[in-house]
Amino acid sequence: MRKTAAIAAKSMMVRKRIAITGLGIFSAAGKDVPSFSGSLLAGRCAIGPIDLFDVSPFAAGIGAQVHGFDPLDHFTAKQAKKLSRADQFGVIAAGEALGNSGVCGCYSPYDIGVSMGAGAAGMLQAEEWLKETLAGKKGNPSLLRGLLPDRTSMAIAAAYNLGGYLGSITTACSSSATAIGWGADLIATGRLKAAVCGGSDCLSILTFAGFNSLRVVDTEPCAPFSLGRQGISLGEGAAFLVLEDEESAICRGACVYGHVLGYAVAGEAYHMTAPEPSGADAARVMTAAMNQAGVSADEVGWVNAHGTGTPLNDVVETKAMKLVFGNRAMGVPLVSTKALTGHCLGAAGAIEALATVIALNEGVIPQTLNFRGADPDCDLDYCHPGAKQSAAKVALSNSFAFGGNITSLVLGI
Amino acid sequence: MSDIGNDIVISGMAAISAAGVGLDSLREALCRGESLLKPVPADILGESGHLWGKADGFRAVDFIPPLKARKFDRCSQFAVVATGMALKDAGIEPAALDADRIGIVLGCGFGGIANSEEFLRGYFTAGAEGLTPMLFPNTVPNASASNASIEHGLKGPNVTFVQRFCSAESAFMMACRFLQEDRADIILTGGVDELTPAMLRGFAATGQLRRHGAGFGEGAGILVLEKGSHARRRNAPARGSVGCVRTIGRLIPGQEGEGADRLLAGVTDASLVGLSGTAAGEKQLLDRLPAVTRLETAPLIGRSIAMGGLAMTALVLALRPGCNGLHLAASPEGPYYAIDFRGGNPVQP
Numbered sequence: 001m002r003k004t005a006a007i008a009a010k011s012m013m014v015r016k017r018i019a020i021t022g023l024g025i026f027s028a029a030g031k032d033v034p035s036f037s038g039s040l041l042a043g044r045c046a047i048g049p050i051d052l053f054d055v056s057p058f059a060a061g062i063g064a065q066v067h068g069f070d071p072l073d074h075f076t077a078k079q080a081k082k083l084s085r086a087d088q089f090g091v092i093a094a095g096e097a098l099g100n101s102g103v104c105g106c107y108s109p110y111d112i113g114v115s116m117g118a119g120a121a122g123m124l125q126a127e128e129w130l131k132e133t134l135a136g137k138k139g140n141p142s143l144l145r146g147l148l149p150d151r152t153s154m155a156i157a158a159a160y161n162l163g164g165y166l167g168s169i170t171t172a173c174s175s176s177a178t179a180i181g182w183g184a185d186l187i188a189t190g191r192l193k194a195a196v197c198g199g200s201d202c203l204s205i206l207t208f209a210g211f212n213s214l215r216v217v218d219t220e221p222c223a224p225f226s227l228g229r230q231g232i233s234l235g236e237g238a239a240f241l242v243l244e245d246e247e248s249a250i251c252r253g254a255c256v257y258g259h260v261l262g263y264a265v266a267g268e269a270y271h272m273t274a275p276e277p278s279g280a281d282a283a284r285v286m287t288a289a290m291n292q293a294g295v296s297a298d299e300v301g302w303v304n305a306h307g308t309g310t311p312l313n314d315v316v317e318t319k320a321m322k323l324v325f326g327n328r329a330m331g332v333p334l335v336s337t338k339a340l341t342g343h344c345l346g347a348a349g350a351i352e353a354l355a356t357v358i359a360l361n362e363g364v365i366p367q368t369l370n371f372r373g374a375d376p377d378c379d380l381d382y383c384h385p386g387a388k389q390s391a392a393k394v395a396l397s398n399s400f401a402f403g404g405n406i407t408s409l410v411l412g413i
Numbered sequence: 414m415s416d417i418g419n420d421i422v423i424s425g426m427a428a429i430s431a432a433g434v435g436l437d438s439l440r441e442a443l444c445r446g447e448s449l450l451k452p453v454p455a456d457i458l459g460e461s462g463h464l465w466g467k468a469d470g471f472r473a474v475d476f477i478p479p480l481k482a483r484k485f486d487r488c489s490q491f492a493v494v495a496t497g498m499a500l501k502d503a504g505i506e507p508a509a510l511d512a513d514r515i516g517i518v519l520g521c522g523f524g525g526i527a528n529s530e531e532f533l534r535g536y537f538t539a540g541a542e543g544l545t546p547m548l549f550p551n552t553v554p555n556a557s558a559s560n561a562s563i564e565h566g567l568k569g570p571n572v573t574f575v576q577r578f579c580s581a582e583s584a585f586m587m588a589c590r591f592l593q594e595d596r597a598d599i600i601l602t603g604g605v606d607e608l609t610p611a612m613l614r615g616f617a618a619t620g621q622l623r624r625h626g627a628g629f630g631e632g633a634g635i636l637v638l639e640k641g642s643h644a645r646r647r648n649a650p651a652r653g654s655v656g657c658v659r660t661i662g663r664l665i666p667g668q669e670g671e672g673a674d675r676l677l678a679g680v681t682d683a684s685l686v687g688l689s690g691t692a693a694g695e696k697q698l699l700d701r702l703p704a705v706t707r708l709e710t711a712p713l714i715g716r717s718i719a720m721g722g723l724a725m726t727a728l729v730l731a732l733r734p735g736c737n738g739l740h741l742a743a744s745p746e747g748p749y750y751a752i753d754f755r756g757g758n759p760v761q762p
Binding site for chain 1 (some may be wrong): 414446507512513516517521523526530532533534536537540541544545546549550551552554555556557558559563565567568569571573574575576577578583587594596614615619620631642660661662663665666668672675702707710716718720746748749756
């Protein structure tokens with residue numbers, strides 16, 4: 001799937017572009033890029049039993065947990081003790097992306113930054129502290145170390161000796177998609193020569209109990225855009241992309257996997273949890289992202305949906321597609337990789353961006369897994385029967401969040 | 414790196430802090446220069462001798478209908494009210510403008526933590542039956558900015574940052590960029606924080622009460638940034654303008670000098686330096702700055718994760734028209750920001 005620098009140079013457009021020169025992931029669907037690519041292309045759902053904490057009180061007790069994870073496979077005991085589970089995922093995935101790109105050492109460390117999205121972060125460990133203190137114990141203070149979601153970015157910068165920009169976006173489920181767009185901006189403006197951009201998040205009782213209490217968790221693996229879908233399946237993981245100015249990347253002989261062509265971000269100003277029902281705001285953001293990228297709707301081959309599998313969200317995203325693509329909507333597949341990875345909240349946008357880049361390089365539109373039947377309100381092409389071959393060079397990746405925060409990324413090869 | 418000529422004006426501001434509600438109370442506190450921190454009640458920590466900067470003068474129901482106020486966490490209450498005050502100060506009625514062109518980008522420290530703690534407390538003490546679903550949506554750090562956008566109809570870019578003591582500055586830099594890129598005409602930016610007894614107990618547990626958690630505060634400092642061309646078209650008031658925004662992520666051991674040089678490149682003519690976060694302890698940075706008056710809000714109203722919003726508001730309030738100021742913000746392990754401001758109205762010099 002790698003595209004050589006020479007080929008990238010030939011296809012380079014006049015417009016200055018931000019190149020993706022490194023990929024990294026650590027998730028239930030694969031603990032590195034090759035294994036994740038295998039799951040994505042084979043359509044292997046990673047949603048299953050959870051044993052990270054007791055899920056027996058909840059109607060829906062499944063999710064996409066990273067099983068078989070031993071921090072000591074990646075860190076010394078001393079290092080591991082200082083990092084939350086989310087920090088560890090982030091450091092591992094960012095490390096794969098940076099190693100893959102070979103960017104460290106090519107620029108001053110002050111020219112390489114971290115732009116990431118975060119969510120529950122070290123909440124899982126903080127929950128232990130709260131439980132201990134409620135039980136009248138003192139509580140181990142080290143459990144609070146990763147409570148603030150910015151801790152992961154600092155751990156990544158320290159682990160890889162990066163001194164450039166350091167920022168953590170915390171807009172729930174759209175966090176890491178925005179972080180990728182913002183990272184591209186930081187390079188485009190000359191603030192950075194390279195940035196490792198993405199997100200990390202892990203399962204926690206807070207989010208598991210929270211979404212269950214709102215009754216938006218499916219008891220079976222989530223089935224985006226299907227009839228009878230009941231909601232999300234939670235997941236965890238981290239994904240990072242290394243971004244560079246394409247010209248500089250080519251000069252140093254980097255491999256170019258694709259480009260962040262543009263992005264847009266907005267608030268619906270409608271409701272804290274419910275999407276604006278007409279899809280007009282989601283469509284507005286998708287259109288703005290394409291405009292910012294200089295890409296027409298006709299050039300977009302498919303869309304990696306937010307696609308949570310909640311009854312309402314999937315219908316609204318379907319409506320937004322029709323507003324954006326008009327009569328062509330049926331010919332632009334809207335697929336959800338959350339049925340593969342679970343909804344990884346703060347890391348979701350980055351995992352989906354990475355999946356989109358991999359699929360574009362493979363000439364494939366991924367399958368939306370776990371089909372249960374056709375929903376008359378979801379009447380577009382969701383690739384439910386299986387993945388499709390595609391010559392598309394451009395795809396969108398949508399992320400919607402609590403608060404009405406919407407981000408749409410335009411990715412290309 | 415330089416943002417000179419970015420033509421961004423500050424057309425409005427708002428402040429809620431231990432000094433009170435509104436810009437006048439903050440200005441008065443700056444003039445008096447006396448600490449407004451108060452003793453933390455001994456029953457919270459089981460010991461006395463600690464100070465905090467609670468915004469005791471703020472009552473949400475003075476600004477928001479009681480039933481609606483109950484829906485919000487305290488951080489969101491601060492954000493909703495301060496956003497309204499900042500819009501009013503800027504003479505902006507969102508409904509009369511293109512709402513898609515008005516955004517909000519905030520830094521938020523421990524936003525959502527209080528709701529998270531209450532939600533989990535219910536679960537740990539009473540199981541699934543003890544869960545209060547209404548609390549969950551406001552456990553996310555972006556609840557403050559999002560609730561403010563919903564209440565005031567701001568449909569432009571909407572982003573929240575958490576990045577140690579530079580959370581508000583992180584937001585500020587993005588807000589400037591969004592205006593430069595023409596993603597919006599107006600963006601409200603700054604920081605919002607709340608302070609709860611549970612947080613203080615967490616600081617105590619981690620040893621932070623005697624370090625960076627000492628004298629913690631809460632509140633909101635919001636600045637209305639506006640494209641100069643837009644402000645001029647509507648004859649907007651302008652309290653100041655924004656110059657260069659500089660940042661580095663960390664001072665790398667062994668390469669601190671290069672980092673400091675990059676952070677402070679081009680800083681020459683500031684007549685007032687505002688210090689935020691832990692900048693007052695950054696000797697290697699302070700030694701490179703001109704020997705001018707320094708303004709530090711933390712000893713007056715408290716330090717908080719997103720205190721940069723209040724610190725930048727204070728700096729702009731204190732700058733005389735035509736004078737340049739520098740806002741220097743730092744966190745113990747980074748990041749660092751150096752932001753240039755100019756006082757007064759550049760629209761009507």
